[in-house]
Amino acid sequence: MIVVTGAAGFIASCLVTRLNAANFNDIVVVDNFTAERKLANLKGKHLREYVDREEFFEWLEQHHEQVEFVFHLGARTDTTEQNRDVLNTLNLEYSQKMWQACVQYQLPLVYASSAATYGSGSLGYSDDDALLPLLKPLNPYGDSKNDFDNWAIQQPEKPFFWAGLKFFNVYGPNEYHKGRMASVILHAFRQIQETGSMTLFRSHNPDFADGEQQRDFVYVKDVVEVCMFLMQMRQHSGIYNLGTGEARTFLDLTLSTFAALGQTADIRFRDTPEDIRDTYQYFTEADMSKLRAIGYDRPFTKLEDGVTDYVRNYLVTGQYY
Template sequence: MIIVTGAAGFIGSGLISTLNAQGFKSIIAVDDFGQIQKAENLEGKIIQEKVERDDLFTWLEQNYKDVEFIFHIGARTDTTEFDKAIFDKLNVNFSKDLWKSCVKYQIPLVYASSAATYGLGELGYDDNEALIPQLKPLNPYGDSKNDFDIWALEQKEKPFFWVGLKFFNVYGPNEFHKARMASVIYHAFNQIKATSKMKLFRSHHPEFKDGEQMRDFIYVKDLIDVCLYFMHHRQDSGIYNLGSGQARTFKDLVINTFKAMDKTPEIEFIDTPIDIRDKYQYFTEANMAKLRAIGYDRPFHTLEQGVEDYVKNYLIPHRYL
């Protein structure tokens, strides 16, 4: 059996779909299934059992002998949430308990960290574990992910194989439910469909022109491939970046969305909301050398390839991965 937490979410549901396609049918889906807006993400997936998030550790006590692997993808990911207690409960303490269970029951673990841990990138975007305690995230979400990374590295007792993956800006199918936290491509598609134009945040940084803020956008299919690589690889434990390795502008992203929709680009600029303006990352780019060095050699989608596939094969037909 393979456990996937956050199973009904964006990345978790896509991971289950790919596991199914590769012949893995004994999937234990863990989530807060009371959030019915995510239910469509699991339609058509082959799942052995659904387990409520709060019941997972009781379930593990009874079934650990049959568990082969755990993907811990579930988390509170809202970067505009500032209640630290929520992040402590869902992102830090739950993850600690799952780590301890993996140690106790000798279960390999892959968990989701985040590029939000890098803050403004003062120390760069290298997945050097020695730098992790010095990172300065910009919000409680980033703090929670970095707090757990630090804790994991400090532990004397570790799962016999474990990996933390710092997800950069992920986009792709199954994010219909994410509202404000969905990718810019998803919002662009809906705005362009409704108004034939797209609004982007104006730059409030003198070194960046409007629309030329840069992020490392990674297509969810590439992210899932890396997760599955580690499930099969099961060596070289540690914390790794997971981005495309190539920063691109929001303007590039939106122009490619227009192109995939066969529409002429029309972009307007609006002020960045006050509540996130001083916490805004103007540049992120994953150094992917560490992952490549252990033998991962599959190419990542270019932004052009990823946007075209996402828009034409998932957003336009409203199809799920």
């Protein structure tokens, strides 16, 4: 059996699809299944069992001998969350308990970290362990992820294989439930369909023109390929960036969305909301050399190609992955 936490969410549900495609059908999905808006992400998938996240460790105690691998992708992912107690409970303490269980039962573990740990990027975007204690995230969400990364590398006892993945700006199908936290592509698609135009955040940094803010946008199908690679390799434990290694602008992203829809671009700007303005990242770009060095050699999907696939094959048709 393969365990996937956060399984009804965006990235994890895409991973379940990819596992099914590789004939892994004994998948135990773990989540808070009361959020009905996410359940469509699991419809039609081959699954072994649903386990509520609050009951998981009791379940694992009974079934650990049958578990082959753990993907811990569940978390509180709202980057505007200010309740540190919630973030500590779900992102730090739950992950610590997962780590300790994987040590106890000798289970390989891949868990979700985040590029939010890099903060303003003043120290760059290297996934070198030596930089972890020096990073200063810009929000409590980033703090919670960085706290766990630092805790993990300091542990004297570790799973026999483990990897933390610092996800950059992931986009793609199955993020329909994410609301404000969904990718700009989903917001652009909806706005273009409704109004024929798209409104982006204005830059409040003199070094960046409006729409020229840059992020490392990575297609979710590439993300799950990396997860599959790590599951099959099970060596070279550590924390790895997961982006494309190439920053692109929000204008690039939005223009690609208009092009995928076959519509003339009409892009407007509004002020960045005050609740995120001071913690806004203007540039992110993953240093991918560490993952490449352990043998991951697949090319990452070009932004224009990923947006076209997402828009035409999922957003226009209403399909899930």
